[in-house]
Amino acid sequence: MAGIYIHIPFCKQACYYCNFHFSTVLSYKEKLVEAIAKELFLRKDYLKNQAIQTIYLGGGTPSLLDPRELDIIFNTLHKAFDLSAIKEFTLEANPDDLNSNFLNYLKKSPINRLSIGIQSFNDTDLQFMNRAHKAEEAINCIKTAQNIGFNNISIDLIYGIPGMNLERWHQNLATAFSLHIQHLSSYCLTIEPKTVFGNQLAKNHFITTPEEDSEEQFLYLIELAGKAGFEQYEISNFAKDKAYAQHNTQYWKGSPYLGVGPGAHSFKANERSWNISNNQQYMHAIEKGILPLESETLSIENQYNEWVMTGLRTIWGLNLDEGKDKFGSDRMSYLQKQLAVYINHEQVKQVNNTLIIAEHARFLADGIASAAFMV
Ligand SMILES: C[S@@+](CC[C@H](N)C(=O)[O-])C[C@H]1O[C@@H](n2cnc3c(N)ncnc32)[C@H](O)[C@@H]1O
Numbered sequence: 001m002a003g004i005y006i007h008i009p010f011c012k013q014a015c016y017y018c019n020f021h022f023s024t025v026l027s028y029k030e031k032l033v034e035a036i037a038k039e040l041f042l043r044k045d046y047l048k049n050q051a052i053q054t055i056y057l058g059g060g061t062p063s064l065l066d067p068r069e070l071d072i073i074f075n076t077l078h079k080a081f082d083l084s085a086i087k088e089f090t091l092e093a094n095p096d097d098l099n100s101n102f103l104n105y106l107k108k109s110p111i112n113r114l115s116i117g118i119q120s121f122n123d124t125d126l127q128f129m130n131r132a133h134k135a136e137e138a139i140n141c142i143k144t145a146q147n148i149g150f151n152n153i154s155i156d157l158i159y160g161i162p163g164m165n166l167e168r169w170h171q172n173l174a175t176a177f178s179l180h181i182q183h184l185s186s187y188c189l190t191i192e193p194k195t196v197f198g199n200q201l202a203k204n205h206f207i208t209t210p211e212e213d214s215e216e217q218f219l220y221l222i223e224l225a226g227k228a229g230f231e232q233y234e235i236s237n238f239a240k241d242k243a244y245a246q247h248n249t250q251y252w253k254g255s256p257y258l259g260v261g262p263g264a265h266s267f268k269a270n271e272r273s274w275n276i277s278n279n280q281q282y283m284h285a286i287e288k289g290i291l292p293l294e295s296e297t298l299s300i301e302n303q304y305n306e307w308v309m310t311g312l313r314t315i316w317g318l319n320l321d322e323g324k325d326k327f328g329s330d331r332m333s334y335l336q337k338q339l340a341v342y343i344n345h346e347q348v349k350q351v352n353n354t355l356i357i358a359e360h361a362r363f364l365a366d367g368i369a370s371a372a373f374m375v
């Protein structure tokens with residue numbers, strides 16, 4: 001099992017919270033797509049002998065690409081890889097790009113899942129975060145996509161936005177669940193350095209949301225998602241009828257993936273690598289046939305820590321037999337010793353030799369995981 005991630009580093013405008021890699025200069029978009037196509041060929045053997053089951057076009061804003069540019073990517077993937085095992089092909093999209101013409105084109109393309117960055121169904125929140133769309137566009141694009149035949153739609157929502165109260169969050173969630181989507185990813189607003197919000201915070205011009213408000217909104221999200229029939233299969237991810245995000249699930253389960261495009265990360269065995277996060281330097285290197293990447297070999301402790309962190313965030317938890325095979329029995333004894341206090345307090349359950357965070361303790365997952373880390 002393996003996946004391919006392709007990073008499209010362009011956005012119409014910078015959202016005030018976002019520190020992902022992107023440029024708002026779109027004039028060389030096609031040239032960069034050609035470089036991505038070349039990188040796909042250069043790295044066609046990275047996942048040799050692995051069945052590629054998922055592809056994810058993420059960003060940035062992949063929906064800024066026009067059909068001609070997307071076709072370059074689809075055709076290259078087709079030529080460079082065996083795609084016969086593909087189950088899921090996701091396009092990350094922004095509501096303002098999803099008109100019916102574009103959606104009709106996408107429906108005929110290999111894309112079979114849309115991940116739409118809604119962030120909020122409230123215009124005040126959207127304006128506050130400098131989003132390029134309005135709430136009405138967000139609702140309309142979901143309905144149009146469904147009318148055209150997309151039946152695997154995920155949306156992203158952010159909570160913990162300054163000024164957001166439980167009533168406004170309730171309206172957001174009620175709108176989301178009324179739209180018959182299959183999947184929801186929901187993150188608490190984090191203030192990152194080198195963003196507009198980060199700069200405002202550094203100058204004391206940003207009033208952060210009190211932690212107890214964000215926690216209340218998170219617990220409310222879990223409650224409402226449950227009532228709407230969504231399973232919280234990962235701390236920030238909710239699926240209806242097991243429509244799990246298969247690509248992200250591969251990350252969480254430690255499967256190998258190839259990441260192509262500026263800033264994209266790849267992972268295989270005990271090695272992680274990452275492409276340079278600079279569009280011009282990326283294109284220059286690829287033009288010369290050089291891969292502009294750095295890599296690191298993960299120590300066994302790092303691999304164990306990642307396994308603990310990602311596993312505890314999911315409903316699949318940490319299987320001690322699998323852990324013994326990967327990291328040895330001493331490390332599993334250490335894990336059980338470190339988590340004993342949480343098991344005693346019923347915050348962690350042990351079921352069939354698997355450690356899983358109890359539902360009521362999910363908001364403590366990261367803290368519990370760090371207690372079991374090896375330094
Ligand atoms: C890389 S973004 C790309 C998605 C797409 N371009 C968009 O704007 O919707 C992926 C998701 O991460 C989340 N995200 C990014 N930065 C965040 C932040 N600082 N705090 C909380 N969520 C964030 C948003 O929900 C966003 O949809």
Ligand code: SF4
Nearest residue numbers: 011014015018059060
């Ligand atoms: S949230 Fe999406 S659209 Fe906004 S800056 Fe980040 S990647 Fe671009």
